[in-house]
Amino acid sequence: MTTARLETFADGVFAIAATLLILNVDAQVSEDVHDLGARVAHVWPSYLAYAVSFVTIGIMWINHHTILAQIERADRRFLLANIGLLMCIAFVPFPTRLVAEHVRSAGAEAAALTYGFTMVATAIMFSLTWLYASGGKRLLRQDAHPTIVSGITRSYLPGPWIYLGATLIAFASPTTSVVLFMAIAVFYVAESSIFGSSAPN
Amino acid sequence: MTTARLETFADGVFAIAATLLILNVDAQVSEDVHDLGARVAHVWPSYLAYAVSFVTIGIMWINHHTILAQIERADRRFLLANIGLLMCIAFVPFPTRLVAEHVRSAGAEAAALTYGFTMVATAIMFSLTWLYASGGKRLLRQDAHPTIVSGITRSYLPGPWIYLGATLIAFASPTTSVVLFMAIAVFYVAESSIFGSSAPN
């Protein structure tokens, strides 16, 4: 299978997962609310959670294309690894809602842990997908540049550990954990903004 | 990255955001309604809100392609700008529902403001995306025609101000504000209908 087919399916899942995030915001404001203005202001964590998860999924979509740009063809194991990765990404709206709804209440720890472990699983699937494709140059394009390939490997390996660290902090302080999730998203945006115009895509 | 990849993702978000609008209408008619006919007639603002937001998202989809048609390639900053833009567009179903449900009640002001500021943010992201790509001809196609390029710039710059004006009127009269949002959509349709068959795409 060419990677073109995989891209259509993957882009679909990325786009739908990101767009479904708005349903979380929507569910926070019921129709029979008394003071709409106060309620719309009160649910501000929902907007923030929407933005953080939308941008995170967006960054992952960019990274997925960075991977596929180095790949010649897809075999069945690579397709399965991608299905596992997309399964994690399509899961993101659920923990996003939990964090938005419970960050200010007793459920904050459980919410932060659910969000965090989803991100850890996603980062692990990302690394596995890439390592399978690039290991022994299994699926790489003939003209894939060694510097780019090793650069991708280097930049993906810390991902699971960074998210694991931010997740485990939730046992001590869920709020700190959530702030770190935001900081990671901001970091990735900043990194792309600063180095983005010269970096290879 | 070529712009083809970006188009698949962007078209997905535009299509999903527009199609999800029907869920707002759907939620207005509960299963155990007593007089279905009366209820279906009573929720007419939902149909109008559905139409206005669907057409607005549709026009934005057309404009997005007008932009991309002038662009040669996408760098990471341009992708990030697009993710920011799509984040605004995927947000539209939420304020659309607020307006449909509250335009006839005390929540009209909050609903109109939420809808309006969403549109202001969307228009700003549209301008920023275009200005980044076209500034210094950064990402433009070599054969991009200067007249078309400056024409796009001229036609996008007023967008945020027009929506800001219509939004601020909500403090005085939310209904007027909502009517203006409809008028802006009708204007864009009329503009395209009158000049559309000769204009470059």
Add this chain to the structure above:
Amino acid sequence: MTTARLETFADGVFAIAATLLILNVDAQVSEDVHDLGARVAHVWPSYLAYAVSFVTIGIMWINHHTILAQIERADRRFLLANIGLLMCIAFVPFPTRLVAEHVRSAGAEAAALTYGFTMVATAIMFSLTWLYASGGKRLLRQDAHPTIVSGITRSYLPGPWIYLGATLIAFASPTTSVVLFMAIAVFYVAESSIFGSSAPN
């Protein structure tokens, strides 16, 4: 704009509108139902409505491609006509749910009318879209065959009237009206199955 861009967006709306239909079935079976088996059997109109609307949207998707296959390019008016058409198609899940929930109760008339007029509007938008593109060969491909073009025109023109007839019958007998909507879908499937392997696509 080439028609390729339009197809991505349109295919997205067709696919999402069809797939969202399952949410109507889903909403019919609440989590705390006492006798799940009885409930799953009781909501059989939901399965039938799901199938009829899914197939109807599927047939419309086929027809949309039949149209686009004859078209060279898209101007802004044609894009707007398509947005209007897709707005109707994305609306279909709502009246589908109304029919499924109310066909056996007092709301049957209102449900059938809502479903019917949605179909009338969709058929009208289909005809308008085609007539704009084919009128004076405005957007047709140079090699578009006159027989195929006039064949499409002939086959689309009765659509609104057939649906209008089936809809108006709802004032006398909503059940007859709903049976006719099913019969129309079955007819289109049968027509395609019988003539489909030889007909041009």
Add this chain to the structure above:
Amino acid sequence: MTTARLETFADGVFAIAATLLILNVDAQVSEDVHDLGARVAHVWPSYLAYAVSFVTIGIMWINHHTILAQIERADRRFLLANIGLLMCIAFVPFPTRLVAEHVRSAGAEAAALTYGFTMVATAIMFSLTWLYASGGKRLLRQDAHPTIVSGITRSYLPGPWIYLGATLIAFASPTTSVVLFMAIAVFYVAESSIFGSSAPN
């Protein structure tokens, strides 16, 4: 019609059906839950059901491309068969939710039967779609390899019977039935993982 058009639509339905599965998990955790951590742990069947159905839809997506890779063109009957197939696949989120919610209660039998018969219908539609296309080499590519073609036929024919067997066991033991559904998904993943890197795609 070329198969490219069919792929865009089909990939859309596959991607949306898979991504909508998260709504089932989401609905299991209401906003006003008392102990979020306990609830998130309690609904573990939802995560398992999400994973099994996501992977099953993913495997079907791979198989659908395996079919299309052997096919030259699509006629109307083939498109209709595909619409029937996609109608089954878009249905999967509903029985997935039933199983996740009721596997530990009295509704387990009805849930397992609904899930099982959905899979039987999907497997039948898969076989019919392929048999129509490959019968008498009706739609096959000129260079389609006989070994691959007969291999696909052989591997699809048992599908409906395997799922029927697993389904009927639900009358004796719904839990066994559900475990078998999981085993079938695991088997397909294992089969692809072991033979996947050498098998033709």
